[in-house]
Amino acid sequence: MALKPTPGIGAKNCDDPKLDYKDLEYLGKFLTPQGQIVSRRRSGFCAQCQKELKQAIKRARHLSLLPFIV
Amino acid sequence: MGRSIYRKAKENHLGQIYEGMIILDNDLVRADWRKAKATLTDTLVKYGAVIHTARRWDERALAYPIKGNLRATYFLLYFELPDGRSSELRRNLDLNVNVLRYLFLAVDEIPAEEAELASAEESSDFELEPPPEDGPRPSVFDELDAARESERERVRSDEDGSPKQEETASKPDESQEEKSPEGAAPSEESPKAEEAATATTSTDSPKES
Numbered sequence: 001m002a003l004k005p006t007p008g009i010g011a012k013n014c015d016d017p018k019l020d021y022k023d024l025e026y027l028g029k030f031l032t033p034q035g036q037i038v039s040r041r042r043s044g045f046c047a048q049c050q051k052e053l054k055q056a057i058k059r060a061r062h063l064s065l066l067p068f069i070v
Numbered sequence: 071m072g073r074s075i076y077r078k079a080k081e082n083h084l085g086q087i088y089e090g091m092i093i094l095d096n097d098l099v100r101a102d103w104r105k106a107k108a109t110l111t112d113t114l115v116k117y118g119a120v121i122h123t124a125r126r127w128d129e130r131a132l133a134y135p136i137k138g139n140l141r142a143t144y145f146l147l148y149f150e151l152p153d154g155r156s157s158e159l160r161r162n163l164d165l166n167v168n169v170l171r172y173l174f175l176a177v178d179e180i181p182a183e184e185a186e187l188a189s190a191e192e193s194s195d196f197e198l199e200p201p202p203e204d205g206p207r208p209s210v211f212d213e214l215d216a217a218r219e220s221e222r223e224r225v226r227s228d229e230d231g232s233p234k235q236e237e238t239a240s241k242p243d244e245s246q247e248e249k250s251p252e253g254a255a256p257s258e259e260s261p262k263a264e265e266a267a268t269a270t271t272s273t274d275s276p277k278e279s
Contacts, residue, residue: 022091022127059173059175062171063144064093064132064136064142064171065133066133067133067134068133068134
């Protein structure tokens with residue numbers, strides 16, 4: 001039995017420009033209440049976009065725009 | 071793929087565009103924003119940077135305190151930097167007390183709206199509101215400090231107390247030794263006890279038989 005695809009949080013298309021670490025409102029959607037990055041299963045991103053998301057969130061964390069842990 | 075990256079780097083030898091985000095201490099901004107901006111841009115120019123745009127991106131509360139600051143000003147700039155000067159610039163910024171943190175990213179182009187925003191800030195009409203004070207420290211940090219301090223005290227007491235524990239551990243032996251002569255006194259009365267024991271055995275033995 002095939003798994004039903006989950007809808008995912010993000011509406012990002014792979015052709016869209018790269019995720020920006022300054023877009024905190026958008027990045028905040030992909031954090032759990034504890035501040036962890038959500039999995040691909042929940043974000044609905046492809047592998048490449050998930051890597052971009054991870055990079056953007058980590059940059060924002062470095063600049064203290066997003067917390068490491070809540 | 072490696073070759074193409076190498077070729078691209080060679081093409082961009084003279085002018086890679088960078089996006090820089092620098093977190094500045096609010097005390098510096100509060101004193102004089104224009105002066106602070108000038109000193110920061112001068113620092114970059116000193117290392118051969120050509121600055122295209124520079125503006126205050128935001129003033130906000132930090133997600134976690136950096137060097138004891140709870141709020142800071144974010145300074146966003148786009149500039150070109152010659153190859154090989156990046157490490158020197160980074161070293162300078164590392165040593166700068168007023169720069170709390172920074173991030174440099176290589177970008178392909180400068181965003182279109184960035185020039186307008188930067189020019190609006192450079193106009194004489196622009197007045198920057200002084201950043202607010204940090205405010206009271208959240209109680210969470212006090213709790214964390216207290217926990218850390220208690221942990222340190224525990225470690226200290228463990229380090230200091232370990233030889234004491236050995237001493238205390240050895241003391242009971244001594245005390246036992248000291249007590250043993252006293253304890254030997256009942257042993258003098260042991261014939262009575264032996265008699266009692268034999269009496270019990272003698273009473274038990276007929277029953278067993």
